[in-house]
Amino acid sequence: MTSILEVNDLRVYFHTPRGMVKAVDNVTFDVHAGERFGLIGESGSGKSTIALAIMRLIRSPGRIESGEIRLEGENLLALSDEEMRQRRLAGVAMVTQGAMNSLNPVMRIRQQFADGLNSHGETVTVDEAREQLVDLLARVGLKPEAADVYPHQLSGGMKQRVCIALAMSLRPSLIIADEPTSALDVVVQRQVVQTLRQVQEELDAAVILIGHDMGLMAQFASRVGVMYAGKLVEEGPVRAIFRQPEHPYTRILMESLPSLDEKETLQVVKGAPPSAADRPAGCVFHPRCPFVMDRCIQEEPLFREVAPEQWAACHLHDEPAAAHSLSREVAE
Amino acid sequence: MTALLEADDITKIFGSGVGRRIETVALRDFSFRIETTRPLITGVVGESGSGKSTMARLLLGLEEPTKGAVRYRGADLRHLSNTQRAAFRREVQAVFQDPFESFNSFYKVDHMLETPIRKFKLAASKGEAHQLILNALGAVGLRPEETLGRFPHQLSGGQRQRVMVARALLLNPKLIVADEPVSMIDASLRATVLTALRTLRDEFGISLIYITHDLTTAFQICDDIIVLYRGYVAEVGDVTKVVKDPKHPYTQLLVSSIPRPDPDRQWSEEPEPSALAGTANPDKGCLFAARCPHAFEPCLRAIPQLYRTDARRAATCYLHQDAPTLALDQMDELLMAASGETEPQVTR
Numbered sequence: 001m002t003s004i005l006e007v008n009d010l011r012v013y014f015h016t017p018r019g020m021v022k023a024v025d026n027v028t029f030d031v032h033a034g035e036r037f038g039l040i041g042e043s044g045s046g047k048s049t050i051a052l053a054i055m056r057l058i059r060s061p062g063r064i065e066s067g068e069i070r071l072e073g074e075n076l077l078a079l080s081d082e083e084m085r086q087r088r089l090a091g092v093a094m095v096t097q098g099a100m101n102s103l104n105p106v107m108r109i110r111q112q113f114a115d116g117l118n119s120h121g122e123t124v125t126v127d128e129a130r131e132q133l134v135d136l137l138a139r140v141g142l143k144p145e146a147a148d149v150y151p152h153q154l155s156g157g158m159k160q161r162v163c164i165a166l167a168m169s170l171r172p173s174l175i176i177a178d179e180p181t182s183a184l185d186v187v188v189q190r191q192v193v194q195t196l197r198q199v200q201e202e203l204d205a206a207v208i209l210i211g212h213d214m215g216l217m218a219q220f221a222s223r224v225g226v227m228y229a230g231k232l233v234e235e236g237p238v239r240a241i242f243r244q245p246e247h248p249y250t251r252i253l254m255e256s257l258p259s260l261d262e263k264e265t266l267q268v269v270k271g272a273p274p275s276a277a278d279r280p281a282g283c284v285f286h287p288r289c290p291f292v293m294d295r296c297i298q299e300e301p302l303f304r305e306v307a308p309e310q311w312a313a314c315h316l317h318d319e320p321a322a323a324h325s326l327s328r329e330v331a332e
Numbered sequence: 333m334t335a336l337l338e339a340d341d342i343t344k345i346f347g348s349g350v351g352r353r354i355e356t357v358a359l360r361d362f363s364f365r366i367e368t369t370r371p372l373i374t375g376v377v378g379e380s381g382s383g384k385s386t387m388a389r390l391l392l393g394l395e396e397p398t399k400g401a402v403r404y405r406g407a408d409l410r411h412l413s414n415t416q417r418a419a420f421r422r423e424v425q426a427v428f429q430d431p432f433e434s435f436n437s438f439y440k441v442d443h444m445l446e447t448p449i450r451k452f453k454l455a456a457s458k459g460e461a462h463q464l465i466l467n468a469l470g471a472v473g474l475r476p477e478e479t480l481g482r483f484p485h486q487l488s489g490g491q492r493q494r495v496m497v498a499r500a501l502l503l504n505p506k507l508i509v510a511d512e513p514v515s516m517i518d519a520s521l522r523a524t525v526l527t528a529l530r531t532l533r534d535e536f537g538i539s540l541i542y543i544t545h546d547l548t549t550a551f552q553i554c555d556d557i558i559v560l561y562r563g564y565v566a567e568v569g570d571v572t573k574v575v576k577d578p579k580h581p582y583t584q585l586l587v588s589s590i591p592r593p594d595p596d597r598q599w600s601e602e603p604e605p606s607a608l609a610g611t612a613n614p615d616k617g618c619l620f621a622a623r624c625p626h627a628f629e630p631c632l633r634a635i636p637q638l639y640r641t642d643a644r645r646a647a648t649c650y651l652h653q654d655a656p657t658l659a660l661d662q663m664d665e666l667l668m669a670a671s672g673e674t675e676p677q678v679t680r
Contacts, residue, residue, distance in 0.1 A: 042520060043489075043518055156380075185379040185380055185545050186547070186586060186589040186591075187379060187585055187586065187589045187602075188379075189591070190589040190591070191602065193591075194599070194601075212518065212519055213519075213591065214519065214593040215590065215591030215593045217593075218591065218592065218593045218594055218595045218597075219591040219592070219595075219598065219599050238595045239595050239596070242593065242595055252520060253519060253520055254593070256519060256520050256522070256523050257519070257593050258522075258523070258526070258548045258551075259548070259552070260548050260551055260575065260587075260590060260592070263551070263572070264552070266523035266526050266527050266530075267523055268473070268523045268527055269520045269521070269523065272488035272490065272491065272521060273488070273518070273520075
């Protein structure tokens with residue numbers, strides 16, 4: 001399968017007065033053409049920073065220290081600012097968490113759409129632009145009238161769908177959706193995510209969905225990556241990750257999900273995620289890990305393939321006996 | 333017996349626009365009683381705008397009802413004497429959504445816990461006060477050495493929210509109203525807060541009103557549940573019954589919209605509204621008719637009553653009009669009567 005996006009050894013550090021914060025450290029993954037990739041992580045894990053790095057929107061004191069971000073083979077980090085501006089929206093578009101707030105409140109939707117086209121040198125007449133927009137709005141299940149209204153006249157779910165429509169306007173090969181539904185309730189969430197999925201299939205674009213809702217990931221993604229404290233700790237096909245997580249953190253995430261099927265004991269995870277400024281040595285997860293070994297405290301585990309197409313960064317997989325105990329407990 | 337807290341047929345209307353002429357009914361004809369006899373966790377769920385937070389604010393006396401009254405031990409919240417108000421402020425506690433906003437970030441966590449002890453004169457000495465704090469922290473599963481002496485930003489969201497629960501617990505309340513207490517907390521830490529809330533019921537005999545949009549956590553910790561839709565009760569009853577076998581089409585939509593964390597159980601498509609739904613009049617008839625896949629003639633004429641579909645549950649839907657009706661102000665009796673017949677499942 002061809003990769004549309006390759007992220008190699010990405011490091012994004014924030015240089016704060018109180019020291020350097022490694023928000024994203026040594027992260028490598030790729031996204032295939034036309035794929036739905038889920039990036040899972042709790043707040044502060046670095047998942048949104050990765051999205052901003054791909055868009056090259058990291059602001060000071062943050063800085064992309066090293067690494068490569070290749071979109072369709074082209075290293076985005078080597079482009080000039082103007083070249084990068086051209087890639088945004090046309091090559092990679094983003095739908096943000098508060099996308100409803102990213103719409104300009106004093107411009108009609110169609111004016112905002114025309115803005116996007118104009119800034120990329122598309123010369124279209126007003127009528128042509130309107131026609132294109134109406135087509136995009138129809139794809140996200142909105143009526144043509146939505147083109148002529150101001151954002152406040154739309155509900156939260158509708159605004160989020162408008163943002164998806166605008167993100168599609170130049171047919172990007174990659175759409176990044178950063179928690180696009182976290183401000184919406186479940187019924188609207190389903191509509192928005194199903195819209196995103198349908199659009200992704202029609203355009204054959206790749207989508208990176210960023211979030212912390214495991215349910216949403218299971219419903220949307222075909223492959224997922226799990227972030228913890230700035231590190232990618234596991235990556236693999238969604239079924240494999242949900243059935244047989246190979247990293248203890250992923251496993252704990254799965255177990256702490258409350259069930260809708262039976263009332264049960266809630267699994268309490270000890271400790272809390274480390275602050276990005278004060279990360280433990282060795283494996284970042286070792287202070288909370290139920291399988292911690294001496295080695296984990298000193299040595300950082302390598303990110304490697306532990307099952308077909310499933311990658312994890314955990315020392316347990318170097319020790320066959322220990323790895324066995326992990327998988328056995330999961331099976332139970 | 334006088335209820336601890338009673339909402340007697342309350343309606344809250346917010347006005348907006350020129351001269352406040354555009355009226356929004358946030359909560360309508362709502363009646364509910366909380367007794368002190370048996371501690372229960374009652375969930376209130378609904379989408380944004382369903383009136384669930386308005387209900388919390390009304391019960392806490394932070395808003396006044398447009399119609400009806402909220403009574404604390406028989407006395408209208410609007411006319412409490414000073415003594416009554418002090419008692420109310422002590423017996424009924426609140427935990428809000430954002431554990432950051434409730435803190436003053438310039439003070440250490442200790443200040444947050446010492447203030448109620450001082451204000452309500454809960455301890456005779458400093459040592460006693462400290463012991464009270466230690467007990468409260470222990471009850472919510474926090475270790476004093478990792479909370480006391482710290483500033484709020486040094487704690488995780490889960491820890492901060494548990495400090496809020498500990499603070500409420502210090503006052504030895506009878507009821508805690510918790511409005512979305514876990515929605516801003518990371519997945520791996522949510523269980524810590526939910527477990528703390530369960531402990532309040534099981535070990536301290538405190539009742540809880542748990543307001544959320546998350547049906548899954550409600551299912552895990554609640555005994556009973558009230559589903560609100562646009563300010564009106566859609567369904568009410570035993571949480572297991574409501575979640576496993578919802579009777580109101582709105583509850584059915586809610587349950588089917590929850591993304592299951594299982595790649596092999598894919599979301600179903602949202603059901604199409606019925607042919608009649610388009611003709612539904614928002615000012616008349618069932619509030620859900622315009623979105624309802626089952627809407628039929630009666631739905632367009634008047635808001636349905638509560639129909640008691642079984643001993644432990646009722647739904648405001650004409651699909652169940654053959655069942656006996658239940659007056660809106662008897663909703664609590666359904667929960668009360670029912671809670672007597674079976675022991676609650678104490679799951680821990």
